[in-house]
Amino acid sequence: MDTPADVFRGITDRFAGVTVDGREEKVDKGSFQDKLKKSLDFWTTNKNRAIWFRVYQEQADWVPVLAENGFDFHHARTGVVTMYRWLPENESNNLPNFAHTLMGVGGLVINEKNEVLVVSDRYAMIPNSWKLPGGYVEPRENLIDAAIREVDEETGIRTEFRSVVSLRHAHGGTFGCSDLYVVIALKPLNLDFKRCEREIARLQWMPIAEYLEHPQVHQTNRQFVTTFLDYEKRGLTITCRDDVHQVLKKKYSLYYVEREQQQQQQNDQENS
Amino acid sequence: MDTPADVFRGITDRFAGVTVDGREEKVDKGSFQDKLKKSLDFWTTNKNRAIWFRVYQEQADWVPVLAENGFDFHHARTGVVTMYRWLPENESNNLPNFAHTLMGVGGLVINEKNEVLVVSDRYAMIPNSWKLPGGYVEPRENLIDAAIREVDEETGIRTEFRSVVSLRHAHGGTFGCSDLYVVIALKPLNLDFKRCEREIARLQWMPIAEYLEHPQVHQTNRQFVTTFLDYEKRGLTITCRDDVHQVLKKKYSLYYVEREQQQQQQNDQENS
Numbered sequence: 001m002d003t004p005a006d007v008f009r010g011i012t013d014r015f016a017g018v019t020v021d022g023r024e025e026k027v028d029k030g031s032f033q034d035k036l037k038k039s040l041d042f043w044t045t046n047k048n049r050a051i052w053f054r055v056y057q058e059q060a061d062w063v064p065v066l067a068e069n070g071f072d073f074h075h076a077r078t079g080v081v082t083m084y085r086w087l088p089e090n091e092s093n094n095l096p097n098f099a100h101t102l103m104g105v106g107g108l109v110i111n112e113k114n115e116v117l118v119v120s121d122r123y124a125m126i127p128n129s130w131k132l133p134g135g136y137v138e139p140r141e142n143l144i145d146a147a148i149r150e151v152d153e154e155t156g157i158r159t160e161f162r163s164v165v166s167l168r169h170a171h172g173g174t175f176g177c178s179d180l181y182v183v184i185a186l187k188p189l190n191l192d193f194k195r196c197e198r199e200i201a202r203l204q205w206m207p208i209a210e211y212l213e214h215p216q217v218h219q220t221n222r223q224f225v226t227t228f229l230d231y232e233k234r235g236l237t238i239t240c241r242d243d244v245h246q247v248l249k250k251k252y253s254l255y256y257v258e259r260e261q262q263q264q265q266q267n268d269q270e271n272s
Numbered sequence: 273m274d275t276p277a278d279v280f281r282g283i284t285d286r287f288a289g290v291t292v293d294g295r296e297e298k299v300d301k302g303s304f305q306d307k308l309k310k311s312l313d314f315w316t317t318n319k320n321r322a323i324w325f326r327v328y329q330e331q332a333d334w335v336p337v338l339a340e341n342g343f344d345f346h347h348a349r350t351g352v353v354t355m356y357r358w359l360p361e362n363e364s365n366n367l368p369n370f371a372h373t374l375m376g377v378g379g380l381v382i383n384e385k386n387e388v389l390v391v392s393d394r395y396a397m398i399p400n401s402w403k404l405p406g407g408y409v410e411p412r413e414n415l416i417d418a419a420i421r422e423v424d425e426e427t428g429i430r431t432e433f434r435s436v437v438s439l440r441h442a443h444g445g446t447f448g449c450s451d452l453y454v455v456i457a458l459k460p461l462n463l464d465f466k467r468c469e470r471e472i473a474r475l476q477w478m479p480i481a482e483y484l485e486h487p488q489v490h491q492t493n494r495q496f497v498t499t500f501l502d503y504e505k506r507g508l509t510i511t512c513r514d515d516v517h518q519v520l521k522k523k524y525s526l527y528y529v530e531r532e533q534q535q536q537q538q539n540d541q542e543n544s
């Protein structure tokens with residue numbers, strides 16, 4: 001069905017939903033409410049399902065009009081809020097939730113003298129505690145890149161990847177989100193600090209033995225180190241391989257315990 | 273400093289930010305703008321930093337007033353949008369982004385006949401492709417619980433945990449979010465299907481050998497199976513242990529490669 005001129009064009013998705021982007025459509029001053037009502041009639045007749053509106057900060061006066069017409073909030077980021085209305089009356093709404101998990105990374109950096117790089121945050125949840133340098137993953141950032149960036153920003157230590165160590169998952173954190181914290185072992189490429197004064201109160205290289213007994217190092221942080229030491233002893237690496245989906249041509253990063261290729265090659269040589 | 277009566281009370285955080293919850297504060301009809309301006313003056317004098325407003329759907333007419341007063345969107349969920357304004361003029365805004373990662377799980381269910389449980393989604397990205405049953409993690413849900421729930425909902429197969437297998441991380445997915453997909457190996461407790469007709473077009477137990485060669489099984493999905501078979505051969509398990517933080521008394525789930533305890537115990541016995 002062709003879209004009439006006085007109706008929002010929108011973009012239709014594979015679930016028969018329509019997304020209207022506020023910056024892609026022209027609305028004469030004062031005629032938003034009228035165009036919205038005509039559009040809702042059209043979409044209802046057309047059996048569309050979810051209707052989505054991306055409303056930009058400069059169009060904030062659309063928000064109460066959409067709310068009066070049965071739209072609710074779905075998600076937002078700086079500059080834009082997305083509102084939705086589920087049209088079908090004989091089918092329940094099974095729209096996915098927006099993201100509710102904050103991704104964080106910690107860098108487990110151990111030098112050749114068996115010392116761990118530890119920091120004490122300026123705005124720490126537990127004042128004076130020692131923890132691994134790290135922070136939030138940026139939008140579209142890979143986990144290893146995020147860990148390397150955060151360690152560099154907070155401490156001035158440049159690093160390279162060794163192994164993923166552990167995931168920690170918890171609920172009820174900042175903004176009501178869950179929190180997935182990925183600990184990544186990194187090899188330092190320099191040893192001299194350059195402390196980020198805004199975020200970090202103190203930092204040091206702490207001998208592993210001291211770290212494992214330190215009253216200001218909490219149990220979970222200790223466990224990350226003992227877990228990594230166990231992997232080292234056993235020759236285990238949780239690696240990352242980048243790949244491209246055959247059909248979707250989309251990039252992926254895959255994380256898994258690396259195969260025993262070197263081990264296998266040695267065995268093959270001994271047996272041949 | 274005490275909060276005057278004509279100023280929003282709000283709740284102050286450890287970063288000198290203030291959060292105003294629209295359902296916790298009384299505003300007389302038509303006086304929102306006036307109270308907001310007085311509050312902004314007060315917070316500026318008081319050297320507060322980020323100001324947050326949680327605005328509920330029924331208060332949608334606050335949104336354009338907040339926007340005119342320098343507030344922008346930060347995040348939203350059904351029923352409520354959160355807007356913010358950064359007050360300090362001599363300090364850049366370093367507020368964290370909201371969550372931008374959708375968490376999904378896939379269940380790798382292999383039965384005693386070495387067959388994999390596979391499904392073909394009704395609204396598949398690639399029509400007719402076979403994939404692992406799974407879906408999005410619900411708010412506050414643990415990853416293993418999510419995999420067990422999704423497998424049960426989609427196929428009627430009840431399962432128990434064996435091992436985490438792999439993570440797949442990709443960018444630019446639904447709602448512009450990144451996507452973290454966690455594959456979890458599960459042991460089936462029953463074998464008879466009960467297909468979810470709404471979501472699943474077809475399902476079957478597929479012999480592993482066929483799965484690894486099947487043209488409608490894509491490479492990444494094949495790799496999850498070969499990775500798990502490698503773990504099985506090597507006796508590796510990526511396990512989950514629930515823990516409570518010593519100080520914060522907060523629950524965590526930790527994921528890591530399980531220690532070789534049984535192996536170790538056997539060695540100790542042999543050496544004693």
